[in-house]
Amino acid sequence: MSIGTSTDMSTAGAAQPPRADQVTPSRVLRSEWIKLWTLRSTFWTLLAAIVVTVGLGMLFSWGFAGHAADPKDPVPDAAMRAVTVPLQPYVIAQLAIGVLGVMIITGEYSTGMIRATLAAVPTRLPVLCAKAAVFAVVVLVLMEAMAFVAFFGGEAIIATHHLDASLSSPQALRIVVGVGLYLTVVGLLGTALGAIIRNTAGAIAALFGILLILPLLGEVLNLTSWGKHVTPYLPSNAGGDLLTNMPDPGSLGPWTGFALFCLYTAGAMAVASYLLRRRDV
Amino acid sequence: MIEAKGLTKRYGDKTAVDDLTFTVEPGVVTGFLGPNGAGKSTTMRLILGLDRPTAGSVTVNGRPYAALRAPLREVGALLEAKAVHTGRTATNHLRALAATTGIPRSRVDEVIDLVGLQDVARRRAGAFSLGMGQRLGIASALLGNPPTLILDEPVNGLDPEGILWIRTLLKNLAAEGRTILVSSHLMSEMALTAEHLIVIGRGRLMADTSVREFIERASTGTVKVRSPQAAELREALGGRPGVGVAEAVEGALEVIGLTSDEIGQTAADHSITLFELSPQHTSLEEAFMALTSDAVEYRAGRVAEEAPV
Numbered sequence: 001m002s003i004g005t006s007t008d009m010s011t012a013g014a015a016q017p018p019r020a021d022q023v024t025p026s027r028v029l030r031s032e033w034i035k036l037w038t039l040r041s042t043f044w045t046l047l048a049a050i051v052v053t054v055g056l057g058m059l060f061s062w063g064f065a066g067h068a069a070d071p072k073d074p075v076p077d078a079a080m081r082a083v084t085v086p087l088q089p090y091v092i093a094q095l096a097i098g099v100l101g102v103m104i105i106t107g108e109y110s111t112g113m114i115r116a117t118l119a120a121v122p123t124r125l126p127v128l129c130a131k132a133a134v135f136a137v138v139v140l141v142l143m144e145a146m147a148f149v150a151f152f153g154g155e156a157i158i159a160t161h162h163l164d165a166s167l168s169s170p171q172a173l174r175i176v177v178g179v180g181l182y183l184t185v186v187g188l189l190g191t192a193l194g195a196i197i198r199n200t201a202g203a204i205a206a207l208f209g210i211l212l213i214l215p216l217l218g219e220v221l222n223l224t225s226w227g228k229h230v231t232p233y234l235p236s237n238a239g240g241d242l243l244t245n246m247p248d249p250g251s252l253g254p255w256t257g258f259a260l261f262c263l264y265t266a267g268a269m270a271v272a273s274y275l276l277r278r279r280d281v
Numbered sequence: 282m283i284e285a286k287g288l289t290k291r292y293g294d295k296t297a298v299d300d301l302t303f304t305v306e307p308g309v310v311t312g313f314l315g316p317n318g319a320g321k322s323t324t325m326r327l328i329l330g331l332d333r334p335t336a337g338s339v340t341v342n343g344r345p346y347a348a349l350r351a352p353l354r355e356v357g358a359l360l361e362a363k364a365v366h367t368g369r370t371a372t373n374h375l376r377a378l379a380a381t382t383g384i385p386r387s388r389v390d391e392v393i394d395l396v397g398l399q400d401v402a403r404r405r406a407g408a409f410s411l412g413m414g415q416r417l418g419i420a421s422a423l424l425g426n427p428p429t430l431i432l433d434e435p436v437n438g439l440d441p442e443g444i445l446w447i448r449t450l451l452k453n454l455a456a457e458g459r460t461i462l463v464s465s466h467l468m469s470e471m472a473l474t475a476e477h478l479i480v481i482g483r484g485r486l487m488a489d490t491s492v493r494e495f496i497e498r499a500s501t502g503t504v505k506v507r508s509p510q511a512a513e514l515r516e517a518l519g520g521r522p523g524v525g526v527a528e529a530v531e532g533a534l535e536v537i538g539l540t541s542d543e544i545g546q547t548a549a550d551h552s553i554t555l556f557e558l559s560p561q562h563t564s565l566e567e568a569f570m571a572l573t574s575d576a577v578e579y580r581a582g583r584v585a586e587e588a589p590v
């Protein structure tokens with residue numbers, strides 16, 4: 001490097017003295033924490049996720065218990081299903097969590113807030129990291145807790161019909177813990193897609209296209225010889241492996257599948273980060 | 282101090298900002314003037330690092346904006362559209378921004394009082410009128426008490442009282458030695474607020490001058506004369522080098538190249554009665570339009586001009 005360019009670098013501010021009031025990761029986290037909890041949509045979507053997870057979990061358990069106890073028409077694999085039925089509403093709860101994950105970033109683009117945000121933190125990347133971190137911690141803690149509530153509540157109902165399942169049942173603990181993990185990653189995938197697409201409707205469509213429509217196409221593909229090479233690797237199939245004790249033949253296994261789901265999300269986050277740094281707002 | 286050097290921004294094949302070089306000095310209000318679509322907002326986004334220049338550079342206090350350690354404490358900005366989440370209250374919006382650089386809660390309340398939003402501070406910003414939105418934007422610009430302010434059309438949507446308020450506020454802030462860049466498409470507003478002018482049209486620099494110079498340059502030196510003896514006066518004035526006389530309407534002359542004193546004296550020497558003798562100052566608005574007329578992006582009648590003959 002010539003002397004000329006090195007002086008240019010120093011005037012460009014590469015080596016500024018630190019100052020007490022500078023932007024720091026913890027300050028950006030604090031800012032994003034305030035942002036998350038000062039919008040009504042946060043409360044409504046989280047409340048919806050709670051009601052669905054716990055309320056529908058109990059309802060499913062009650063329906064299942066009545067049906068499973070009928071000696072004339074026994075449910076196959078009832079003991080296995082007794083573990084997953086109370087948690088099954090995660091499929092619906094992911095809609096609320098996914099929408100919230102999208103909106104924490106697209107809400108800023110649709111209102112113009114993003115310009116104020118990025119003017120306050122012009123290095124940009126800390127904003128996306130802080131948003132994702134704050135959101136992930138909130139969803140993980142809350143939905144993990146709700147998964148346990150739904151499981152214990154559901155099992156209490158099922159137990160009245162002489163079917164037993166508890167955390168010590170095979171794979172039960174993994175599945176209960178898995179609900180919070182899966183929902184958190186769904187939300188983060190939403191955030192990444194929101195940051196890439198920068199439009200609420202578009203990002204929600206993309207997210208649920210990936211989570212809900214792709215597996216249906218996978219079913220179709222399963223009718224061909226291609227199916228077994230593609231279907232297990234689809235994001236929601238891979239992620240869903242964590243939440244089942246009756247895996248489809250050819251599935252990747254709980255932790256391998258979930259790791260692949262995380263990898264997809266990390267890939268989307270990497271694209272989102274790259275674009276956030278590059279694009280005009 | 283804001284310094285732009287060869288600042289250029291192209292979107293596809295459309296050039297929004299074309300090789301702009303200017304300096305915004307501290308201590309005065311600098312008006313950033315141009316017709317709609319001239320590139321004012323783009324330039325401001327470039328200064329704030331929101332858009333990336335195609336070529337050239339712009340620095341604030343000698344540094345690119347992205348290199349500022351505590352941006353809100355160094356540059357306050359009011360952006361064109363409301364850069365506010367409509368679902369958040371004014372207080373919470375400011376709290377979230379303040380948190381990025383550790384600005385205390387007390388300062389949030391302070392700026393809310395300063396812009397007069399205390400009664401609506403707990404209402405969601407989506408319910409704000411345009412004027413209230415502007416005040417909230419100004420509050421966020423002032424949050425970090427920054428030495429540099431960049432305001433895009435701050436008087437937009439303000440009532441006359443609000444306009445007067447912001448005019449005084451900006452002058453006071455400039456008097457404290459701050460650097461203040463204010464954009465507007467209204468010359469008349471800038472004439473009252475700014476001391477220095479940067480005029481752009483179609484992304485190009487048209488003028489970088491003090492308001493006084495701009496006004497002086499704008500006046501064409503025409504003198505209007507009305508007289509019942511217009512023909513005689515015309516003869517008396519004519520025949521001198523560099524002097525032009527034209528009869529606008531019956532009994533009224535427009536004289537170029539002579540002062541009103543000289544014309545009055547000539548009329549008296551020839552015993553010619555005058556009804557009116559008035560130097561014509563082009564209004565600022567007219568001067569501005571003359572300067573930028575070639576550079577207006579959206580103009581009525583343009584379709585007709587471009588229609589095939």
